[in-house]
Amino acid sequence: MLKVDDINVYYGNIQALKGVSLEVKEGEIVTLIGANGAGKSTLLKTLSGLLKPKSGTIHYLDGSISGKAPQSIVKTGISHVPEGRRVFANMSVEENLELGAYLRKNTKEIRKDMEHVYELFPRLQERRKQISGTLSGGEQQMLAMGRAIMAKPKLLLLDEPSMGLAPLMVKNIFQIIEKINREGTTILLVEQNANMALSIADRAYVIETGKVVVSGSASELQSSEQIKKAYLGGH
Structure with a gap:
């Protein structure tokens, strides 16, 4: 459904995304996890047309959306829920x-x-x-x-939906994300709460300093010692 191939994105002279590639298949929940400032929100903004990639391609459904205007991208069936509501x-x-x-x-x-x-x-x-x-x-x-x-939307981009919310509300929001997905909307989720994100996702990508460093099924990442240590509060 969505294929991002080797995109590079800059803020002025600063490179925010370095050769990022990822894929989202129809019907999936795919999550991006990583520390603050790793480039997760930058990626979503690029997918929804708020930022333009300097190089690389973004393929969605039957065509390229690289560098298209945000309103054209919304028309293709992509909706973006930005960080900070x-x-x-x-x-x-x-x-x-x-x-x-x-x-x-x-x-x-x-x-x-x-x-x-x-x-x-x-x-x-x-x-x-x-x-x-x-x-x-x-x-x-x-x-x-x-x-x-x-x-x-056919594809929903969610940026930090649990940020600043009480635990009970977080649980509620995640249940609704799963319901929206079951009803047929594909979801790309950026989330600081890696435990929660991996518990509902099919697959996951880990972004560090603008690069994808690990990818795999959500259950693989959940049980990886390296990921536990870095993102899931494991010891």
Whole structure:
């Protein structure tokens, strides 16, 4: 579904991604783990068109999306839930969700999908007229995910969905990620909480200083002593 081949990405003169290659197959949950500043968010921003690779290719479905504008990439069926939620703070929950569907025309379908988002996140339905900036961190995360789902993505890019959330909320968010995946959306997940990420993923890539250093099935990585020591709090 998605094939990233040898991409190099720079911020000015600083190289953030160094020859990164990875693959996401349809129906999978693939996770990227690594320390802060390793290049995980940079990779997601490049996939969604917010950053342009200097070289290398990004192949998605039947064509190349390397260097395409973000709005063209959304049209192909990729939605990005950015780190730090980025909800439209002065707008209501419902207005945020409607914005997620701004490229879609069928009002009936949009309504149906909004009902579905409310089924996934009952808390949002209770707060649908509330101004988004007044929601808790966990509720804003739900809203950011709900807004992305409203675009009807084939591939969902999730950047640090558990960041700053209470343990119970983290568990809830991860259960919803699994449900979204079971319903047919492929997921590429960037996550600091490596234990949680590996527990729901099919496969994983470890990024260090802009390079993929290890990849394999999530269960292999979970049982690897090297990974346990570096990322899973193992001794």
